[in-house]
Amino acid sequence: AQSVTQPDIHITVSEGASLELRCNYSYGATPYLFWYVQSPGQGLQLLLKYFSGDTLVQGIKGFEAEFKRSQSSFNLRKPSVHWSDAAEYFCAVGGGGGFKTIFGAGTRLFVKA
């Protein structure tokens, strides 16, 4: 069955510290992987995506993610977190064609001064 697991419901990081949000997926075919960010009451903004090629992908706002097929993981990282990064982060997997996107439960990021 297709699924996405984000093990951490919430994470608190000090401003300026590094960040890693975990994501594991289960998908029967070649996965297409995404990270979205959602600020309170707002829509979903695409941070980055992985389809093929280089397993380290760069996104907006200084985020990057690394695809590890052997671990079925697609963890999101940022070297130095800013207070404005506080939001909910969703990992998602989608197939090719018009297939739906499957979301993880999300990880809420808190940033402390």
Added chain:
Amino acid sequence: EPEVTQTPSHQVTQMGQEVILRCVPISNHLYFYWYRQILGQKVEFLVSFYNNEISEKSEIFDDQFSVERPDGSNFTLKIRSTKLEDSAMYFCASKWTGDSNQPQHFGDGTRLSIL
């Protein structure tokens, strides 16, 4: 950059009433989707639509729900007789083609509150 737009941003409706949520996908997109996010929970797939018909739907998308593309620009989600548990954020998304290298583009959502 083109955007998916959704109206209204917030809809308040009495239980049992019909509600229509509207979406204008990006103009050259061919695949359309509705997702739902109950407060504090994950984003859940409802339905996908291509070539004027439903291509996939989830178990959430029961007979109370319907989708329509009444003209060349709008994509609507109708809930026939709303229930309290329909209160959620509803996201519309669209995609250009079946090309796997294209992600879905999401609107900002409509918050539906059922009283």
